[in-house]
Amino acid sequence: MPAQELETQARTLPPAAVARLTLYLRALNALLAEGAERVSSEELAEASGVSSSNVRKDLSYLGSYGTRGVGYEVQFLSRRIAVALGLTQEWRVAIIGAGNLGRALARYAGFESRGFDVVALLDQDQLLIGQEVGWLRVSDASHLEDVLRRTRANMAVLALPAEAAQAVCDRVIEAGVQSILSFAPVLLQVPDHVNLRKVDMATELQILAYHAQRLPEAGTATA
Template sequence: MSRRPSPTRDRGIPEATVARLPLYLRALTGLAERGIATVSSEDLAAAAGVNSAKLRKDLSHLGSYGTRGVGYEVEYLVYQISRELGLTQDWAVAIVGVGNLGRALANYGGFVSRGFRVAALLDADPEVVGDTIAGLNVVHIDELETVIKRRGVSIVVLATPAQAAQAVCDRVVNAGVTSILNFAPVVLSVPESVEVRKVDLSIELQILAFHEQRKADRESGGPLMAVENQ
């Protein structure tokens, strides 16, 4: 199974810009739902949580420069960003690992509106296999390769335990999938042609804890303040 190269990568759009495009799309979608037809770069940047100069530079990579005194046309920019991100297509997604996290992902209603369709759920636990979740029957992991081929899976979400993640990843890659979203708390080894995005909730929480500690130290005049005052 082969996948079309990303149009953003072909056109030399920086990865940092690609990472921000979903933020702009989310903000624009909210504006469109409120019936707002045009938006200034300043207002869009504020809604997306970036500075306006960065936003204008990012959108210039898409060939969108807005109109002086008017701003950006919301609906057209939604289409433009959706096209660049490949969201005008229907991407079939398989979720491997149907524990609490896998079930929550399977039941998330926001995938369809963003161009993603959960096409398969797989697990190794015989107590889970055969369950119906979000209208899909959970299939045994032994059928992984067959399911990927038969259901045209382009993206696999790994929500397995850490010890199982690499073995499942290897099978997914060998089956021809080149895009993986990894929730397992482990770094996966994959060929250069495979794109892996890692979501580690514990790391994100640790980063938040770090900032909370910094704020607490400043307020109390603790260790951080002592270091900064040296």
């Protein structure tokens, strides 16, 4: 990998910038599909739903400043962001929990297009083990460690009920997986070296409800 890309990959970025980089990458990939070669910060901002000043600031972290009157080269910028996000590495994902959510995640084609290869789907329910879901067959979670090792999974998604999540999380970490995305409605305890991201849909709905109930108030204030 070129030295410039290694530097980009090693640089620690602000969490808010990382979140916005994912939006830029999605917009850039859409532009690539349309055959676009260059994009201005204003065009990228509009496609991503952020301000152009944020675009310029975030891309400056990557050493990409664009050219006044010309903008950014779409393909080059897409590559730089992919390197910064770690998407040029091989990410092999195991989904643990083959209930409704786990099966929906396993069928989601967008993972592959974004650089993630779903290599395993596991559950402990004997009625689910062996069923085919998309291109995967549900494996027995009692053999979790063997499945993770055989598939070389380096990321895990926990689509589990609260009472089962911590024990399974511990097994995943013991098996060597250090990047975990949890949909379980419980706070998981992990060592400092493990990257854990929690998706709590109930909390997100509560936040949405807060903003929604303020809409009439905002409307009255501007009337």
